[in-house]
Amino acid sequence: MSDVARFRAVLGEYQASRRLPTVVAAVLDxxxxxxxxxxxxxxxxxxxxxxxxxxxxMTAVLVMQARDEGLLALSDQxxxxxxxxxxxxxxxxxxxxxxxxxxxxxxxxxxxRSPGVDLATLNERxxxxxxxxxADTAYHYSNLGFALLGEVVARVRGAAWFEVLHAQLLEPLxxxxxxxxxxxxxxxxxxxxxxxxxxRKEPHQDTGxxxxxxxxxxx
Numbered sequence: 001m002s003d004v005a006r007f008r009a010v011l012g013e014y015q016a017s018r019r020l021p022t023v024v025a026a027v028l029d030x031x032x033x034x035x036x037x038x039x040x041x042x043x044x045x046x047x048x049x050x051x052x053x054x055x056x057x058m059t060a061v062l063v064m065q066a067r068d069e070g071l072l073a074l075s076d077q078x079x080x081x082x083x084x085x086x087x088x089x090x091x092x093x094x095x096x097x098x099x100x101x102x103x104x105x106x107x108x109x110x111x112x113r114s115p116g117v118d119l120a121t122l123n124e125r126x127x128x129x130x131x132x133x134x135a136d137t138a139y140h141y142s143n144l145g146f147a148l149l150g151e152v153v154a155r156v157r158g159a160a161w162f163e164v165l166h167a168q169l170l171e172p173l174x175x176x177x178x179x180x181x182x183x184x185x186x187x188x189x190x191x192x193x194x195x196x197x198x199x200r201k202e203p204h205q206d207t208g209x210x211x212x213x214x215x216x217x218x219x
Contacts, residue, residue: 003035004035007025007027007035007037008037011023011025011037011038011039012039014039015039015040019192019197020039020040020192021040021041021187021190021192021199022038022039022040022041022043022047022049022187022190023038023039023040023043024036024037024038024043024044024045024047024049024219025037025038025039026045043187044185045219046177046185046219047185047186047187047219048177048179048182048183048185048186048187048217048218048219049186049187049217049218049219050182050189050202050204050216050217051178051216051217051218052112052214053143053213053214054216054218055211055212055213055214055215055216056146056212056213056214058165058169058216059146059149059150059153059161059165059212059213060096060146060149061168061169062150062153062161062164062165062168062169063092063096063149063152063153065168066152066153066156066157071156071157072092072152072156073092074091074092074093074096075091075092075093076091076092077089077090077091077092078090078091078092078095078148078152081151081152081155081156082123082148082151082152082155084120084123085123085126085128085148086123086126086127086128086129087100087102087126087128087131087144087145087148088128089135090102090135090145091135092149092152094135094136094145095142095145095146095148095149096149097139098139098140098141098142098145099135099136099137099138099139099140100135100140100142100145101131101132101133101134101135101137101138101140102130102131102132102140102142102144102145103126103130103131103132103140103142103144104140104141104142104143104144105143105144106122106125106126106143106144106147106210107125107126107130108125111143111207111210112205112207112214113202113203113205114205115205115206115208116205116206116207116208116209116210116211117208117209117210118208118209119151119209121209122144122147122208122209122210126144130144143210143213143214144210144213146212146213147209147210147211147212147213149212150211150212150213151209151212153212161211161212162180162211162215175218177218177219178216178217178218178219179216179217179218180206180211180215180216180217181204181206181217182204182217183217186217188201188202189201189202189203189204190202
């Protein structure tokens, strides 16, 4: 079996076993793309997918860049930058490492499937009463924590989170197909019913103040 045939077989098996509507894959050889392939309907090697929480890795890089430039310290409390937050006593290190003890999801409608709200509304709904652990006592994944980190970045840089992201990461790295909202060609988000294996279209929302936790689209 040739390499190409093997790659295609592995990709097809992966798509079927994971029940994924669409998959795009690439093989890197010495840092260069030597093969790309797709499985499922409507896919291409240049198709954007909503990358969801991978957005957090980029938000984290922006925080660390600001740390390296002396604009903040990881031991700083959130309240130094966002004093109106109900979680002002959490440190940036806690937020980055998901050890602040705050809840996983913001109060209100499911943020990934609902129109986004502004920061004032997010803070009003999340007044600090959602703490589930004391800081440093447990790892507890928090989307809300990364939304607040994005606001820290915006305030130390004096620009909106995505503007900072574009200037600090996307443009320097030539990531021209990583965007805030989808740009064609892109894959329609689909969820798979666990029992019936039916597909349902997912909304493509602007998640507003929660964007630093999971908004981006990329190839």
